[in-house]
Amino acid sequence: MVENQKAMPQPEMRRIRRIHFVGIGGVGMCGIAEVLLNLGYQVSGSDLKESPVTERLKSFGAQIFIGHRAENAAEADVLVVSSAVNTSNPEVATALERRIPVVPRAEMLAELMRYRHGIAVAGTHGKTTTTSLIASVFAAGGLDPTFVIGGRLNAAGTNAQLGTSRYLIAEADESDASFLHLQPLVAVVTNIDEDHMATYDGDFNKLKKTFVDFLHNLPFYGLAVVCLDDPVVREILPQVKRPTVTYGFSEDADVRAINVRQEGMQTFFTVLRPDREPLDVSVNMPGNHNVLNSLATICIATDEGVSDEAIVEGLSRFAGVGRRFQVYGQLPVEGGDVMLVDDYGHHPTEVAAVIKAVRGGWPERRLVMVYQPHRYSRTRDLYDDFVNVLADANVLLLMEVYPAGEEPIPGADSRKLCNSIRQRGQLDPIYIERGVDLAPIVKPLLRAGDILLCQGAGDIGGLAPKLLASPLFAAAAKGKSK
Numbered sequence: 001m002v003e004n005q006k007a008m009p010q011p012e013m014r015r016i017r018r019i020h021f022v023g024i025g026g027v028g029m030c031g032i033a034e035v036l037l038n039l040g041y042q043v044s045g046s047d048l049k050e051s052p053v054t055e056r057l058k059s060f061g062a063q064i065f066i067g068h069r070a071e072n073a074a075e076a077d078v079l080v081v082s083s084a085v086n087t088s089n090p091e092v093a094t095a096l097e098r099r100i101p102v103v104p105r106a107e108m109l110a111e112l113m114r115y116r117h118g119i120a121v122a123g124t125h126g127k128t129t130t131t132s133l134i135a136s137v138f139a140a141g142g143l144d145p146t147f148v149i150g151g152r153l154n155a156a157g158t159n160a161q162l163g164t165s166r167y168l169i170a171e172a173d174e175s176d177a178s179f180l181h182l183q184p185l186v187a188v189v190t191n192i193d194e195d196h197m198a199t200y201d202g203d204f205n206k207l208k209k210t211f212v213d214f215l216h217n218l219p220f221y222g223l224a225v226v227c228l229d230d231p232v233v234r235e236i237l238p239q240v241k242r243p244t245v246t247y248g249f250s251e252d253a254d255v256r257a258i259n260v261r262q263e264g265m266q267t268f269f270t271v272l273r274p275d276r277e278p279l280d281v282s283v284n285m286p287g288n289h290n291v292l293n294s295l296a297t298i299c300i301a302t303d304e305g306v307s308d309e310a311i312v313e314g315l316s317r318f319a320g321v322g323r324r325f326q327v328y329g330q331l332p333v334e335g336g337d338v339m340l341v342d343d344y345g346h347h348p349t350e351v352a353a354v355i356k357a358v359r360g361g362w363p364e365r366r367l368v369m370v371y372q373p374h375r376y377s378r379t380r381d382l383y384d385d386f387v388n389v390l391a392d393a394n395v396l397l398l399m400e401v402y403p404a405g406e407e408p409i410p411g412a413d414s415r416k417l418c419n420s421i422r423q424r425g426q427l428d429p430i431y432i433e434r435g436v437d438l439a440p441i442v443k444p445l446l447r448a449g450d451i452l453l454c455q456g457a458g459d460i461g462g463l464a465p466k467l468l469a470s471p472l473f474a475a476a477a478k479g480k481s482k
Contacts, residue, residue: 019080024064028082037060046066046073047065048066069091078100106182117185120187122171124190126191128150131147132318134296135161136153140310140317146169150173153319153322154320154322177199182214185219186222186300189211189227190227190293192208195378216242221243224240254274266284273302285324288360289357290357327341331473335447348389368393368452371393372401372455373402376407379412379413396421398414402460443473
């Protein structure tokens with residue numbers, strides 16, 4: 001059984017003993033499955049291939065099936081599915097035929113949250129980091145929260161954990177509007193940007209209204225914590241009829257940051273709060289976007305009575321999240337080393353924030369960037385924005401679009417992106433075909449002191465460790481040690 005069964009009033013789902021996850025290895029699914037295992041439920045799940053995630057769940061007692069077959073769900077009392085799974089899936093089809101409930105992952109998360117003091121973090125960007133920061137600060141304050149995060153919390157080695165306290169901290173996913181299932185006591189909105197627009201019929205006003213509806217899921221005594229620096233959040237704020245705390249760099253924000261200073265991976269700043277002394281804090285993450293994520297955390301921690309000492313400690317000790325500006329190590333090249341960084345950013349706003357963070361922390365270094373666009377639809381919808389931000393690298397290698405199940409869309413491919421960026425005259429991007437070994441292409445482009453950024457939400461996530469283990473760089477390391 002999973003480590004430390006906890007003695008906290010737990011959800012009691014009547015008639016439910018065995019819970020089956022379709023696509024259990026997905027980042028949004030595995031955390032909920034792990035918490036349910038901790039609660040003593042029988043958990044099974046299927047996925048297309050084995051992974052460290054499925055192996056971890058198996059070690060905790062989950063029954064894992066590789067491949068989707070009708071018999072996998074034969075003994076389930078309920079099926080949990082992501083928005084990527086449809087009724088043609090044999091497990092789902094069988095469940096529907098047998099009248100076994102099929103629920104979206106957000107509905108299962110909402111069931112866990114219903115029995116706790118729920119804190120839900122929404123927004124187009126920054127959800128994972130903000131959720132992780134809140135969990136870190138609450139843990140430093142001795143509150144031992146349950147958390148379900150969309151990325152691996154480096155300090156915990158997992159993206160979910162069952163705590164002993166009443167707090168449950170989780171991401172609220174707007175990509176399929178499923179965050180409307182959640183009814184937290186505290187809700188964060190970090191920002192609102194154009195993404196996943198197919199869910200909202202291409203209507204940005206519909207997306208904005210959905211965020212307002214999400215905040216109105218709060219009880220009248222709840223708390224909305226929102227970023228006033230985001231123009232769309234500022235625009236919808238008059239529509240929000242719930243108690244609200246704002247944060248940002250803006251002078252009219254309730255909680256704001258001043259005196260921001262970045263030194264490499266560390267960012268230092270002072271926090272101003274109503275009726276409180278200024279608080280000096282630091283985080284081991286670069287960039288103003290992470291200052292904003294920290295401010296959201298400070299708003300909630302202050303409201304929940306976490307001490308300033310615990311806030312400072314939780315932020316300063318935060319070890320980051322997997323694939324969020326994760327430094328993998330140093331690649332040896334002639335004359336020195338190159339810092340190898342992996343990042344999940346896949347929206348122009350996220351790409352721009354990371355590039356700005358690199359320029360702020362290491363202004364004298366070149367940025368060599370390997371980028372993989374994620375989804376043809378996103379590339380099409382945000383094409384001009386991608387051209388503008390990617391042109392800010394010093395050297396750019398552009399991998400073919402990661403389809404994420406989509407069919408190609410004419411004009412929304414990486415070769416065309418390369419041509420459009422080239423026409424700006426700032427740099428000459430290199431197009432990388434699918435399946436190509438990147439190490440021999442990247443190595444001649446690198447100079448000592450460069451930062452090599454591998455960025456995207458697709459299978460580029462495996463590139464940084466491959467480069468680090470490449471014989472080409474291993475040979476260079478041996479040459480340096482002689």
